[in-house]
């Protein structure tokens with residue numbers, strides 16, 4: 271074996287999600303390539319397995335009987351009896367039917383294509399308001415896009431969806447970062463404590479919000495919180511813990527992932543000037559461009575399942591109760607599914623990525639996330655076509671949620687509004 275394949279083989283042999291080094295967070299894709307080639311069904315030290323091939327990841331998503339989303343068994347050793355344990359094991363995403371089905375139906379009813387389309391006018395106005403505020407700082411001012419733009423869009427959208435008053439949205443981002451940060455494969459005591467504290471504070475806040483909404487209900491057609499409070503037509507209302515924890519989940523799910531989609535997309539354009547120019551010349555490419563950002567820099571890189579019975583995946587037999595990590599970011603760069611997978615092509619077609627998962631848990635907010643990405647990135651590039659990095663971007667040191675902590679840019683001379 272010459273040295274490159276030997277290095278890849280040893281990268282795959284040494285891989286363990288609970289022992290990742292700083293280089294991995296910057297660029298996990300070389301490791302994912304090595305895994306796909308040398309250990310596509312990789313067994314890690316704790317007995318769990320990591321899947322990196324597209325076909326295997328999709329097969330697991332589709333087989334919900336064999337691969338369960340229930341996380342009680344996986345999370346108890348990690349969190350013990352704690353607010354984080356109660357939160358995650360009550361969220362729809364980490365449950366199987368019937369709880370999953372009840373909650374999903376309530377949320378999905380307010381996020382149909384018709385409802386999402388109705389949000390576009392308000393979203394465009396909010397994005398233009400943020401662009402105006404940045405333009406007022408001058409073409410050479412250093413602007414952190416994560417703080418001033420990417421993070422400010424989802425908090426508005428998801429805040430509106432649940433009817434959180436604007437002046438109460440301040441702590442949402444930190445709570446969300448703290449709770450989702452505790453989902454990292456390796457968990458430090460500080461991150462765990464921060465996550466537990468955030469669940470407690472979030473629950474206390476939502477308890478008050480729910481009481482106010484019970485007293486003065488919103489329109490159940492569009493207000494997700496009112497829908498969740500009132501329950502479905504089948505008379506199966508959620509219990510109070512189910513209600514509160516799923517609100518937390520929804521606020522979190524719609525938040526960091528979308529911030530990262532917008533940030534990752536803008537960073538991809540900085541790194542690929544030819545693709546940036548292509549988008550400026552052909553703004554209609556924004557739809558396929560957003561799909562490509564989702565594929566190549568998937569903001570949610572990992573998914574998890576557990577086998578309910580003996581199973582086989584990629585030719586490997588798995589015992590019942592085997593924990594399985596789905597490498598979404600790895601699958602989305604599998605050359606067996608995508609031509610030249612490491613190349614950004616904003617016109618890529620077809621592009622059947624799994625950035626939103628697949629099967630019964632596929633992201634219920636994907637229509638909304640896509641709209642946010644298209645409006646935010648499309649309008650930003652049209653307004654500031656000459657934007658460039660002002661200082662190095664700072665990547666979050668996270669394996670699950672891929673994005674930036676800081677993205678400092680100079681905007682350049684703004685163009686008029688499209």
Ligand code: HEM
Pocket residue numbers: 339362363364370374377428520523524525527528531568569570573574624625626627628630631632633634635636638639
């Ligand atoms: C770029 C942005 C987003 C990405 C990459 C993303 C990704 C995902 C993924 C991969 C799943 C599947 C999890 C699994 O199967 O285990 C999921 C589920 C979910 N997402 Fe998203 N999401 C995004 C934005 C949103 C938004 C904006 C909302 C809400 C408005 C949302 C709400 C949800 C919900 C409620 C679920 C659980 C669905 C279920 O379990 O049936 N997401 N998301």
